[in-house]
Amino acid sequence: MSVLEVKNLKVSFHTVMGKVEAVKGVNLQVNSGEVLGIIGESGSGKSVTSLAIMGLINSATGLVESGEILFEGRNLINLNEKEMCKVRGDKISMIFQEPMTSLNPVVTIYKQLREVYKIHRPNKKNNCKDELVELLTKLNIPDAKGVLNKYPFELSGGLKQRIMIAMAMICKPSFIIADEPTTALDVTTQSEIINLLKQIKEESNSGIMLITHDLGIIAEMAQRVAVMYYGKVVEECSINDFFDNARHPYSQDLLGAMPENFNGRFKSIEGNVPNLYEDIKGCPYYKRCKKRIQKCENSQPPMMDLNDNHRVRCFRYEKGDGK
Ligand SMILES: Nc1ncnc2c1ncn2[C@@H]1O[C@H](COP(=O)(O)OP(=O)(O)O)[C@@H](O)[C@H]1O
Ligand SMILES: [Mg+2]
Known part of the structure; x- marks a missing residue:
């Protein structure tokens, strides 16, 4: 279909x-x-x-x-x-070519991912951390909890692209x-x-x-x-x-x-x-x-x-x- x-x-x-x-x-x-x-x-x-x-x-x-x-x-x-x-x-969501420029450099990964909940799942926005850890772990992101507290510049290119993919999948x-x-x-x-x-x-x-x-x-x-x-x-x-x-x-x-x-x-x-x-x-x-x-x-x-x-x-x- x-x-x-x-x-x-x-x-x-x-x-x-x-x-x-x-x-x-x-x-x-x-x-x-x-x-x-x-x-x-x-x-x-x-x-x-x-x-x-x-x-x-x-x-x-x-x-x-x-x-x-x-x-x-x-x-x-x-x-x-x-x-x-x-x-x-x-x-519908999109994974962009440039993970480096698609993430906001001055905001932690957690806050950036939480934005998606704020817009689309407002009832979950205050307790989305466990769900995010689960999603990131499923997407093979090691130490998902630690990664959520990091800023984009602290992550490798591949990890940033995984975050972009996670964002698209929430x-x-x-x-x-x-x-x-x-x-x-x-x-x-x-x-x-x-x-x-x-x-x-x-x-x-x-x-x-x-x-x-x-x-x-x-x-x-x-x-x-x-x-x-x-x-x-x-x-x-x-x-x-x-x-x-x-x-x-x-x-x-x-x-x-x-x-x-x-x-x-x-x-x-x-x-x-x-x-x-x-x-x-x-x-x-x-x-x-x-x-x-x-x-x-x-x-x-x-x-x-x-x-x-x-x-x-x-x-x-x-x-x-x-x-
Ligand atoms: N913002 C824009 N302003 C003017 N022309 C544009 C803009 N974006 C794309 N184009 C034109 O559209 C063409 C196709 O672009 P694009 O879809 O990005 O190609 P690609 O197949 O490489 O993804 C470009 O060659 C350019 O001439
Ligand atoms: Mg293109």
């Missing part, structure tokens, strides 16, 4: 150089108990999509132009800030977004955090949207994958189809750039994601695509269903299976 559904989401920003559309009509769906992996180069709109779901697009510069974010029968886009506050951190949300949760961490700590996310996935029935550029993490965690490019989803399929049968040339190039495919030579995708200020008529991957056909230069490919569980935005599949 789908826990969250994003339909035709468009988000734009006003900048000194003019208006840019960072998310250009994204459709996504996450089922409960499932991890949807989101991948794609930097700048493809992954974080903006998640911030829009959380209702955190700064209205001073950004605007959700259109679309629907359906959660528990409501369109979150229509909620006002007060209503959204009730949902955020309670029913109210047992039914939908969690993890935006590059391991990017700022060293490799050993990364695998500890991944194990922790796996544990959460197994123990809860939450739907998880996991954003990462690490295909290894995707392989370990996700059941389905959505590949984003230039503000749109360009392919969506099961994890097995992604690794064995990816159809979009961009997905294929991403897979080709995995370390085990280097064969001693570093292989990367040449070129860059187009600038959002550029006026692009055709497929945004056209310039970099090794499989482009003439049509791709001047018209945008629509999303095509290859089957019930596999969609791809590429003209090669217009007439069925054009590998």
Whole structure:
């Protein structure tokens, strides 16, 4: 059953150089108990999509132009800030990329975690310590009692990320977004955090949207994958189809750039994601695509269903299976 559904989401920003559309009509769906992996180069709109779901697009510069974010029968886009506050951190929560900057440096861990109770479980706010010790211990945080009395600077990066994860888990949300949760961490700590996310996935029935550029993490965690490019989803399929049968040339190039495919030579995708200020008529991957056909230069490919569980935005599949 789908826990969250994003339909035709468009988000734009006003900048000194003019208006840019960072998310250009994204459709996504996450089922409960499932991890949807989101991948794609930097700048493809992954974080903006998640911030829009959380209702955190700064209205001073950004605007959700259109679309629907359906959660528990409501369109979150229509909620006002007060209503959204009730949902955020309670029913849906987010683990950010930077644990260092997401925690308040001058407030103890206990007080920061207690804030969640103050907002969402006010009746428990004065005696939440035991519950917090239990939660932190469950999340493999050693000496949970001691950690609660510490300030963020006294903790390692990995421990701070565990605290961020604990904060996201306090109210047992039914939908969690993890935006590059391991990017700022060293490799050993990364695998500890991944194990922790796996544990959460197994123990809860939450739907998880996991954003990462690490295909290894995707392989370990996700059941389905959505590949984003230039503000749109360009392919969506099961994890097995992604690794064995990816159809979009961009997905294929991403897979080709995995370390085990280097064969001693570093292989990367040449070129860059187009600038959002550029006026692009055709497929945004056209310039970099090794499989482009003439049509791709001047018209945008629509999303095509290859089957019930596999969609791809590429003209090669217009007439069925054009590998
Ligand atoms: N606050 C902002 N102001 C202006 N442009 C923004 C802002 N946030 C994001 N963008 C634009 O949206 C694009 C996509 O950003 P983002 O979603 O953060 O990418 P990523 O896929 O790396 O997470 C960026 O390349 C940038 O051009
Ligand atoms: Mg990002």
